[in-house]
Amino acid sequence: MKHIFSIFFVFILCSINAQNVKSPSNKISLNFKLLENGKPSYSVDYNGKTVIEESSLGIKLKEKKALNSDFEILSTKTSEFNESWKPVLGEKSSILNHYNELTVALVQKETKVKMNIIFRVFDEGIGFRYDFPKQENLNYFIISDEETQFNLTEDYKAFWIPGDFDSNEYAYNETKLSEVDNTKLDLNNGIGVKSIPGKYAVQSPLMMKSSTGLYVNIFEAAVVNYPVMHLNVDGSKFKLTSVLVPNAIGDKAYLQAPCVSPWRTIMISNDARDVVGSHMILNLNEPCKLDDVSYIKPMKYIGIWWEMHVGVSTWDYTGSQVAQNVLTQSLAPTGKHGATTENTKKYIDFAAKNGFDGVLVEGWNVGWEDWNGNWKEEVFDFTTPYPDFDIKAISAYAKEKNVKMIMHHETSGSVGNYERHLDRAFDLMKKYDYPAVKTGYVGKIIPRGEFHDGQAMVNHFNFVAKRAADYKLMLNSHESSRPTGYSRTYPNYIAAEAARGNEFSGWSIGNPPSHETILPFTRLLGGPMDYTPGIFEIKMSYYDKNKKEQVHTTLAKQLALYVTMYSPLQMAADLPENYEKRMDAFQFIKDVAVDWDDTKILEAEPGDYLTIARKTKGKETWFLGAITDENYRKTTIVLDFLTKGQKYKAIIYEDAKDADWKKNPMAYKIRTVEVNNKSKLNLVLAPGGGTAISFEPIK
Template identity: 45%
Template structure:
């Protein structure tokens, strides 16, 4: 990048000084403010950040509404003039096809930024920071640096799929030895809770039992999965969502033996993934956090999923305010001391911090698969928007891999994809901790499950193929010598032409293709799938022919 630093000084007393730093990258620009230590400026209280983004025209935008507690909204597609206030990232497109994405990078000890419309003609969006309970936005000491305010620019939306600018604006890795940070696929009882088969809390349908945990561990070991997530094992879940969540993060329910399950997982070569659900009661969680992480460290648990679903405590604090940004970072740092990876749900938005703290493997921060279990569901276009909005900041734990798409016998709820699209998610939706989210019995004797067994979760190279925001995405990713293709569409059937010119010239590959079949019907038969093989080279072309909300997943392996 190229950098410009402007040092500014007030003309009048007290002559405070501020620096404005700009960086220009091949695919965007970024700027931040710095207040260094100076006479008369020690403590800093910021009541407003006046950053404005001025647009020449009323371009179309994909956005979710500003919400200080959650990013779990469906994206809307309107002219900029029709939005009122939005969370970032917000992504725009001009009639000429220029794509502009606004976000922030390196969010540390500062509140999250939303954008509020202050003018419609022409559109102007102003920074609106998430406040403390007393209305102050930022409380700190000099030297103080704001997060980077980032504008990504490209002539083709697909280029956003391979952008690392937001990540590269963060500080280098602070963990000296990263050998213990290991990406993996995992299974768990999570989906069973959401569809009502199990419960987190105690009772006759309690999901986290010793016997069930061992059955999931056996499945993971048999199919080469790295981990098993067990939620609801610890006492106190009966208070969850009551407004005052009080859990014991080290004491198990009587039907779950944590020590025995952890030992069983180790013998099977499977990692037990722990779980801490604060329910929004952050002071209570912080009071127990050290002991809870120490317990997992002692038992060899290498990863923990954290949650913050519930009313925030103390009253007046927001999920995305400075106080919580500090908390999320504290959890990641304390976990790193114990060689534990973190998967955060109900998080603050990702801003590339995984470069600095790579044990922060993934997080939620958007509507994921669970909304299909008990709400109106995620429409077919939802996952064709996420790669150009939410994923710009970093990986997401979307929890794909549902095979029983029409799981609800009443017909009220379902997953709004075909089976082939679920497979394609493993390539399109990046997460180095990636779940096969369905009940394990739904994977038995399913040939399509072979793709999930084979597909990696971390990549050496990404090649965007084709994309139109809200309509379709096609991307190729490589690990080692093997390539994987993922292509998905919205509610419109379509065919995407995929040149294989990213393959090594003069090398033949065996392509195993998982695709919507002639019998696949989004409404009547969404699980029908065609699996075929062909030999290809870099001179060949594949066609991803997809039905409504369909997809195609391809594994390309060199033939020796």
């Protein structure tokens, strides 16, 4: 009798300590379990096969007992959630948010500290977070580490960049997990500030592929009041462990209950298209908090920007002479300053003539002579223009031409200085009718010792978005931590760079041809990217015969990027005169939309190719972008996404027969055919090439 009771007791205990929740389609199964020492763990199955083996969960606290063992389950709760919501701007007019949720309420037996772990299981993956309820035994606390594991079943092929606390502007490496090693990388890559914590540290989102063709992506969502999570790779055991970015004294996060961690996410599919097309990261963020979103509008813009990168002009006004003398002495300008009143009006004229919404001007304000690399506290005041930039006259001229100006605020990494000046800077924008600001964070962060990806900086980036919303302004951040879906909550955070953008092609080793085929599987999962496509003069020797740098794509691929690289803020990045020489190709940039009713991922393979079709918001027009890596590619596209019974004029911008990203990058051709939803198109992509197509309904 005693023996039978023991067996029954163990059965009951196991049933209490083990919980399971499945995705709506039952493809994905999440299993939670308390191990013998009361340590929380989880595992994940996909179509009945284990993808994430038993992996530990836990939090280490500073000067307190770690929340990683000695737990018992107080209660569990399961629920289903199913809704559709409409983004202000987006890839679809409506997004489905459907998941099953499991909440496991835990209490630590010795300390009586309570901690919940919340799991949400979608058809494309799972998200889980740590939740600290209000309680007597835990109020203010400091996280010294997070012990979240992702234990894989094999040595996946991974698309990774170093887990740098200060920069995400790297080209991707494609190796086995067991081959991850930052010490073997050539870091002569144009990145000015690097803070890599170890040889096996990589950044999330981490895109992976198994030997059997299973795609797994590890990332995070809703990073608010918390540092960015990178990953440490134990390649021999196929084990990944969270790495939180520390602050200047080594602490990871300062919190007060009630509070939550960001969601840790795992996307799983045997079809790569599901990863690119997923909205799980957005769905794990809070709904929009803004009452008024009427000012949040998509923008296509040009700007005084690329001409500085290629050496035609400069950001600074007086060259080597310090900025504070500009207004107090009659100093002769170098004559190369780009942000002049005259030059800005030329860009405004070009924008107005070609139907563009905005003009960005960098280098308009005093300070550029005295900041780069000096780690100086007060460089810019964000309100004082150079003598040759008449902000009042330019504002009036832009208004007359029905063009909006985009402000630029380079903080030089001096965050405290920017926050002190922020309201005055935004007041100036409102005074002169600038609807959007591009912020920059080049250089080491001040307060000194902080990293771009630490809790303080995450809070800063989110604060600027919220403060911009108070002024009804849109924000586009550069050199920030990578987005994790916060644009759902604050849709005025219209775009960010936060990855290696097109600018690196102007003055460094550039971006390899595979780069743009990987970004939609990684960086773009968290939100729109201001990649600045549209470079038509591919080789920098055009500006200086001694230059060897170039954009590592064909011209046709630059057009296709407007479709494959989603952003409601898209720049035509090249100089106006370079477009005027090729107005037939420039027509696609003029025509392509930036806000969408629907998106179809037609083909996808990370590191190799991507084909996407999108339907214009509120219109019947469609646009298609197809890109490839360094390899020549043929493909046939079925146009069944087009409206049944409707005929379309398809204008196809494609690589010429002899096009090649390295040998002949600017060779393209344009042809027009009539199609419908039963048609097929045969596409030929040159090495490093692409195809861009507009579909106009025939009335």
